[in-house]
Amino acid sequence: xxxxxxxxxxxxxxxxxxxxxxxxxxxxxxxxxxxxxxxxxxxxxxxxxxxxxxxxxxxxxxxxxxxxxxxxxxxxxxxxxxxxxxxxxxxxxxxxxxxxxxxxxxxxxxxxxxxxxxxxxxxxxxxxxxxx
Numbered sequence: 001x002x003x004x005x006x007x008x009x010x011x012x013x014x015x016x017x018x019x020x021x022x023x024x025x026x027x028x029x030x031x032x033x034x035x036x037x038x039x040x041x042x043x044x045x046x047x048x049x050x051x052x053x054x055x056x057x058x059x060x061x062x063x064x065x066x067x068x069x070x071x072x073x074x075x076x077x078x079x080x081x082x083x084x085x086x087x088x089x090x091x092x093x094x095x096x097x098x099x100x101x102x103x104x105x106x107x108x109x110x111x112x113x114x115x116x117x118x119x120x121x122x123x124x125x126x127x128x129x130x131x132x
Contacts, residue, residue, distance in 0.1 A: 071128065074123070074128050075128075078120075078123060078128070078129075081116065081119060082116070085112075085113075085116055088112065089109075092105055092108075092109050096109075
């Protein structure tokens with residue numbers, strides 16, 4: 001809102017920020033009350049079993065260090081590469097539909113897909129894609 005001389009009235013300007021501030025304070029209070037009441041209402045009975053590491057119902061036995069084969073990481077890496085490819089395809093399709101960008105974006109996409117194809121052929125040639 002503006003005054004008669006064209007200046008913005010400060011009360012109206014800060015009113016919108018006060019609503020946001022009140023919501024933030026209310027949210028913080030809600031979380032604090034929820035955690036506080038949980039701490040007051042829960043039973044506290046520490047036992048030896050409660051301090052053990054728990055993993056899927058299996059008791060921890062032996063060393064905590066386990067060897068994992070590298071090929072699983074390679075599969076994950078290849079998945080990430082193709083997930084990024086699919087993320088790049090959707091905006092590309094939107095820009096490709098815009099007038100005046102068709103040829104440029106088509107060339108860019110073929111370059112991008114060429115890099116992905118080279119990476120896939122390299123992984124195939126190295127035998128990464130064979131499951132043993």
